[in-house]
Amino acid sequence: MRIGVPKEVKNHEYRVGLTPSSVAELVAAGHTVFVQANAGAGIDFNDDAYIAVGAKIVSSSVEVFSEADLIVKVKEPQVEEITLLAPRHVLFTYLHLAADAPQAEGLMASGATCIAYETVTASDGSLPLLRPMSEVAGRMSVQIGAHYLEKERGGRGVLLGGVPGVLPARVAILGGGVAGENAAQIAMGMGASVIVYDINGARLADLDRTFGGRVRTAYAVKSVLAEAIREADLVIGAVLIPGAAAPKLVSRDMLKTMKRGSVMVDVAIDQGGCFETSRATTHTDPIYEIDGIIHYCVANMPSAVARTSAIALNNATLPFVLKLANAGAEAAMASDQHLAAGLNVTGGTIVHAAVASALVDFN
Known part of the structure; x- marks a missing residue:
């Protein structure tokens, strides 16, 4: 699969969706990873570190979204990123849609499949990516x-x-x-x-x-x-x-x-x-x-300690990223009910019951 890692654009957000060690695992599994230039520079993961493990460096977020089918981020997409999403994209990141109707509307309009870290579950009912x-x-x-x-x-x-x-x-x-x-x-x-x-x-x-x-x-x-x-x-x-x-x-x-x-x-x-x-x-x-x-x-409190946070987050998300990349989103979620619980938006519709209810109440 073609995987994209854009540079985060939220205020003082220095974390990165995939660290070099995560990229190495994905490349070893046969996937192509496109990383926006300087995506990890704020936490001392420079472009050379990504190139060394097989990533392809591209100059802009536009190129990342154009080249990739699976987009791995940290924070919810900002307005300028939502406009780059298309129905073919799978977005895997924190979304926190419950109190963010504009973002929810943008993601629905994009037609993309959007899986939220914060609603992926574990067998004990916990939230392993949160x-x-x-x-x-x-x-x-x-x-x-x-x-x-x-x-x-x-x-x-x-x-x-x-x-x-x-x-x-x-x-x-x-x-x-x-x-x-x-x-x-x-x-x-x-x-x-x-x-x-x-x-x-x-x-x-x-x-x-x-x-x-x-x-x-x-x-x-x-x-x-x-x-x-x-x-x-x-x-x-x-x-x-x-x-x-x-x-x-x-x-x-x-x-x-x-x-x-x-x-x-x-x-x-x-x-x-x-x-x-x-x-x-x-x-x-x-x-x-x-x-x-x-x-x-x-x-985005954890960005204040962004290097610690990015590594800790990747430790939790990488197995799910590999599953999405190896099997494709539809098959991956069909085989894993806990990953499927992360699905918030698909086909222009909010499909997570708690999120949908919260958005109705919020409005």
Whole structure:
């Protein structure tokens, strides 16, 4: 198969759909890989590294889409990329369509087959292609929150772990999934007082065992969440409903009860965010303030540590890319129900039930 890797064009996005080691595996399997010039340069995967493993370097994204049938990316296609898609294309990338009706409309109009990393499943019901980036974003959320709690950044001037004689900061993590667990791990390691909130009792029990009681857990009813928001110095939104828009757990009115200079990091922003006041930001302009509360809502957080993120993502996606390339999309999905769960758009139609429902609700 002819596989294309365009250079990412989202704001400060340095990750790359295929690393040189992934390209080497695909070339060894008999496939042709077209990589846009400098696609991996931002994370020290230069064109020579790709040429050395058999890739063909082309000068523009137009050439990538023209030459290739399978397009492998990291982030959702931007407007200028959607116009390059055709019915013959298979697009394999993060899409996060639930809160992005314009993108959904563009992909439907293209006629392309679009498979989303974030809805591919595993036999245990987990999301294996979302997991590595959730791990990264969860861990990052705490260090970002600690940074913006500094007074010079507009925060309360609170040290996350405190010092002897001074209490540590209070960290409320909304959601006990992969991102939430990783956030809790880092926050606990930094000495913060950490509580994870979730509505899945079994998951809370798992977290209690994992952390040996060093991270507290609480069932996320409305009254409990209201108290959590009021007392927290750092709130991390890490809620995920596969394929669907994130629920709004923190209302605008709740912000008025928070301590001035508190920080909110919305890891769920790709799915619309779990704070009512969330709106997507960029690495260029990452924060804004409402009612004295700092919001960090960068939609591609893991790109800040792009080399780590790209390698981790490729570790997870490469087996699926090989399957798509070796068998073709239709046969690959027919033989693998978990890959088929990633199919979001085909033949001009949204075919993932949760995504379709979320788009109706979003509009």
